[in-house]
Amino acid sequence: xxxxxxxxxxxxxxxxxxxxxxxxxxxxxxxxxxxxxxxxxxxxxxxxxxxxxxxxxxxxxxxxxxxxxxxxxxxxxxxxxxxxxxxxxxxxxxxxxxxxxxxxxxxxxxxxxxxxxxxxxxxxxxxxxxxxxxxxxxxxxxxx
Numbered sequence: 189x190x191x192x193x194x195x196x197x198x199x200x201x202x203x204x205x206x207x208x209x210x211x212x213x214x215x216x217x218x219x220x221x222x223x224x225x226x227x228x229x230x231x232x233x234x235x236x237x238x239x240x241x242x243x244x245x246x247x248x249x250x251x252x253x254x255x256x257x258x259x260x261x262x263x264x265x266x267x268x269x270x271x272x273x274x275x276x277x278x279x280x281x282x283x284x285x286x287x288x289x290x291x292x293x294x295x296x297x298x299x300x301x302x303x304x305x306x307x308x309x310x311x312x313x314x315x316x317x318x319x320x321x322x323x324x325x326x327x328x329x330x331x332x
Contacts, residue, residue, distance in 0.1 A: 201228045202269035207253065207279075210262050217249045217266050221277070225330070228270040241331045244309050248277060251302040252324060256281035260321065274311065275328045282321040 205220040207213040225245065249266070256263035260283025269276040307313055310326040 200269055200271040202267060205266045205268075207256075207263040207265055210257060213253050213257065213263050214250065217253045217263075218246055220266065221245050221249050221268060221275075224268045224270070225275065245275070245277075245328060248306050248309060248326060248328060251306045252277065252279040252326070255303060256283070256324075259283060259285060264321070270330075273330055275330055276325060277328065278323050278325045280318075280321065280323045284317060284322060 201224075203220060203224050205216055207216060209216075222242070225242075253263050253266065256279055260281040262281065264280045264282060266280070267276070267278040269278075306326065310328050313324070313326045316323040316325065
């Protein structure tokens with residue numbers, strides 16, 4: 189009898205979403221994160237699709253995609269990957285500028301706080317520069 193061995197190149201579940209259509213990018217990003225987390229969350233995490241964790245994840249996606257719209261040529265794609273109870277969210281855009289440009293403190297400032305709020309909710313983040321732009325990656329523990 190032949191022994192079956194598990195494949196050695198098993199990769200964690202992931203999905204890539206095309207965000208080049210600017211009008212649909214936010215909707216597609218939200219739908220992707222909801223569906224992906226529902227499909228691949230750990231069984232003991234329960235269903236938090238309408239709870240605080242879902243709100244946090246949607247805020248992270250919203251900020252990353254909106255910043256790519258506002259400050260670059262726009263988002264190109266978003267990749268989600270589940271690994272060891274953590275969700276990697278990666279947004280690729282066509283800009284080379286730093287996503288974190290601290291503003292001079294303004295007493296009446298009304299913007300520039302979104303990325304800082306997002307970074308307070310994640311375990312880690314990084315920026316990878318490429319020949320076509322950059323990839324901003326954040327890691328969110330689940331449940332949030």
